[in-house]
Amino acid sequence: MPKINSETRNRILKAAWQLLESNQGSGVRMSDIAKRAGVSRQAVYLHFETRLDLLVATTLYLDEVKGIDERLAPSRTAPDGRSRLTAFIDAWGNYIPEIYGVAKALMTLEATDIVAAEAWKGRMQAVRHGCAAAIHALERDGQLSTAYTVEQATDLLWVLLSVRSWEQLIRDSGWSQADYIDHMQTLAHAAFVR
Amino acid sequence: MPKINSETRNRILKAAWQLLESNQGSGVRMSDIAKRAGVSRQAVYLHFETRLDLLVATTLYLDEVKGIDERLAPSRTAPDGRSRLTAFIDAWGNYIPEIYGVAKALMTLEATDIVAAEAWKGRMQAVRHGCAAAIHALERDGQLSTAYTVEQATDLLWVLLSVRSWEQLIRDSGWSQADYIDHMQTLAHAAFVR
DNA sequence: AGTTTACTTGACATAAAGTCAAGTTGATAA
DNA sequence: TTATCAACTTGACTTTATGTCAAGTAAACT
Structure with missing residues (x-):
């Protein structure tokens, strides 16, 4: 090679x-x-x-070119849990449309190819870590809703911010990107901040 | 034929x-x-x-055999918006695992086949109607959160109750079916009931 | 000059959906 | 009794894209 x-x-x-x-x-x-x-x-x-290898490499390439790390920085340095949640939704939510094409191709493979499913799952773990960090910050502030454990809240936020959910709202339901960000933030606050 | x-x-x-x-x-x-x-x-x-025709016919066959209409009846006859929301999540949420196999096959086709995408979208409209009915009931009670329009709340509830979201929580995150129903109800109330 | 590295060319293997044409079989009708 | 017809079988074929293989080329390094 x-x-x-x-x-x-x-x-x-x-x-x-x-x-x-x-x-x-x-x-x-x-x-x-x-x-x-x-x-x-x-x-x-x-x-x-394989095609899968190429797709995975393309997502990594995009992460680098688009500077995903720098874009997530504001959420990492947020002073409290609530602003961290807001900043994370803003950063990740606005990143989704930029990677959607590649992500969609990977999700398509995911359906039939076990290896691809693992690869996609791995890539999405990074997002889950972001969700977990935001939820933990809320927890530290004593602001996490008592309805869920930290794990459960993380999983729920992860679902809300999944590419699939973005896809359904933007592409099937015709939402604007601005509405998506706005209402996701509202919903996440209503659900997780007490 | x-x-x-x-x-x-x-x-x-x-x-x-x-x-x-x-x-x-x-x-x-x-x-x-x-x-x-x-x-x-x-x-x-x-x-x-085609294979797609067979899959669509299978979902209709399942709806009939499983009596989806009767199972959704309690949510239609609920006395108020809040109980309607609860009942709908209970009925539909517990239906998902019973149709998941067929649904997954259709969703797999959906990724590459435009006709399949339309077919799946059509089947999911029934669920959207259920979501819309619950949200409308809340609205009539004056209990709908002011953060969203009826349309937006319907779309959001639809995403929450999508097969994709169920799949991620149950299959990727390892949730139990009981936890899924429980926390979806909690989340939906926190988000949509004021 | 010889070898390595990166690449090209073109043929082949594979899997599953879907098509096509010709046959079989059992019931119904003249 | 024979003819017909619908439902089904058999087997060969087409298609599409991924991935493999083997042999060749051409520039760069040693």
């Missing part, structure tokens, strides 16, 4: 990203990506063993 | 149901269903044009 930081590899990742974004994650074949990157289909397999 | 109420047709539907349920909606091929029903693979295509 060629170098991990090769020119070609990056061109493939960029091509995958662009195609998945413009096609909303569906109908993008390995050959399409190869063509867009200006390499042969087999060159793609030289850098990524 | 053979009669709509044929013996063979029902055997196929039952076979599809049983296989999808025991395999949780994945890895069930047309040939598996045919084998289980004791007919040839082509006989299946004699009754159902």
Whole structure:
């Protein structure tokens, strides 16, 4: 396998990203990506063993290019639990549309491929950690609703902020992104802050 | 195409149901269903044009066999909005695990097949109507939270009660069915009842 | 000059859905 | 009794995309 930081590899990742974004994650074949990157289909397999590997690598590439860590920083430095919850929903909720295409492609694989399911689950663990941090902060402030354990509240917030939920509200129900952020924050506060 | 109420047709539907349920909606091929029903693979295509048609027919078959209408009756006759919300979550939430296998198979198709996406969306409209009815009842009681319009609250409740959300909590996060019902009711009340 | 690395070319394997054409069988009707 | 018809069987074929394999090319390094 060629170098991990090769020119070609990056061109493939960029091509995958662009195609998945413009096609909303569906109908993008390995050959399409190869063509867009200006390499042969087999060159793609030289850098990524499977389509799944390529998709996972693309999400990591996006995280880096988009600077997800920096974007989550405000939520980590929030002074109290409530503002941390608000900031996290803002940061993550506004990140979803930027990665939706790639995420959707991974979720599609997830349905039939066990390995893909694990990979997607792994990627979503990062989001869960963010949820857990916000809930823990509430708990430390003595502001967590008594209706749930920390674990349960984390799981519920995680569901609320899942890509699936975003997808249903934005794409099926026609919500605007601004409404999504706004009402998710309201709902999360009503549910978890006492 | 053979009669709509044929013996063979029902055997196929039952076979599809049983296989999808025991395999949780994945890895069930047309040939598996045919084998289980004791007919040839082509006989299946004699009754159902495509796999999607078969899956949709299976959900309708299940709704009939399981008596979904009767099970939703208590929520329709609830005296006030709050109890209607509680009853609806109870009825629908406890129905999900019984149809999960078939639902999952449809959701898998949904990802790649536009026709399937429409079909699934259509089936889920019934659930949305239930959500809308509960929210409207709250509104009539003057008990709906002022944070949302009726439409928005309906959409949010719909997301909370989606099969995807159930799947994430029960299958990914390991919740018990009882906890799911319980906390969904709590959350919905906290979010929508003022 | 020889070897390695990255890539190309083109043929092949695989899986499952769906199609097609020709046959079988049992019931019904002339 | 024979003809017909609906329901079903049998088996071959098409399609689509992923992934594999083997052989070749071309530039860069040693």
